Amino acid sequence: MYNRKDSYYKKAKKEGYKSRAAYKLLELSQKNQLIKKGHRVLDLGAAPGGWSQVALNLVGANGLVLAVDYAAIEGINAPNFVFIHGDMTAPDTIAAILAHAEKPAESTNGGFDVVLSDMAPKTTGIKLKDHADSIELAQLAAKTAASTLKAGGTFIVKLFDGEDRVQYVKDLQAQYKSVRTIRPDATRKSSYEMYVIATGFNSNS
Numbered sequence: 001m002y003n004r005k006d007s008y009y010k011k012a013k014k015e016g017y018k019s020r021a022a023y024k025l026l027e028l029s030q031k032n033q034l035i036k037k038g039h040r041v042l043d044l045g046a047a048p049g050g051w052s053q054v055a056l057n058l059v060g061a062n063g064l065v066l067a068v069d070y071a072a073i074e075g076i077n078a079p080n081f082v083f084i085h086g087d088m089t090a091p092d093t094i095a096a097i098l099a100h101a102e103k104p105a106e107s108t109n110g111g112f113d114v115v116l117s118d119m120a121p122k123t124t125g126i127k128l129k130d131h132a133d134s135i136e137l138a139q140l141a142a143k144t145a146a147s148t149l150k151a152g153g154t155f156i157v158k159l160f161d162g163e164d165r166v167q168y169v170k171d172l173q174a175q176y177k178s179v180r181t182i183r184p185d186a187t188r189k190s191s192y193e194m195y196v197i198a199t200g201f202n203s204n205s
């Protein structure tokens, strides 16, 4: 049973993060130096906003964080923060993301350096179904990453682990130089979530 008073929950409250999930991204990015000053970051499934807060700190004033969720994000007012309130399964949400990621052929200014997806389905407790739903969201995120990342970019995505993970990782291996799976310390012991970190996007794949 989730204990709302767990240590990461308390830490998040004290340090002003909107979610305990913030510590997962902090850990992933600190260990792997993935988000840097000036980066443009796309944050899918961003509400209530913990990952966006972490990403905004890491990219600094010259970077950008574009967050997407069908749930609201409130109280993040940085000038370089943009929120698209939409469902990732809806074509107009994808169109709105692409409008922020235009990649003129000769320019490196369009596109994103990092695409994050912490999207999670509404869980049913039926492990196979939750896994299948999470893979579906992860596939949607991978497709979005493939059409918006700069060459060499990074994609970080959450999955509920299960048998389709192997094929999912294989598909990413065809598009990225390196693909790893990791379980951050801030992940609850009882959870079967894990993160895939794919770096070195090959834009010709």
Ligand SMILES: C[S@@+](CC[C@H](N)C(=O)[O-])C[C@H]1O[C@@H](n2cnc3c(N)ncnc32)[C@H](O)[C@@H]1O
Binding pocket: 018, 019, 021, 022, 044, 045, 046, 047, 048, 049, 050, 051, 052, 068, 069, 070, 071, 086, 087, 088, 089, 118, 119, 120, 121, 137
């Ligand atoms: C674990 S929460 C994300 C927490 C966030 N990373 C943070 O640090 O605050 C998962 C989010 O995925 C969002 N989500 C799930 N399916 C989605 C979809 N189809 N389109 C947009 N957002 C979705 C949910 O609304 C939820 O806010």
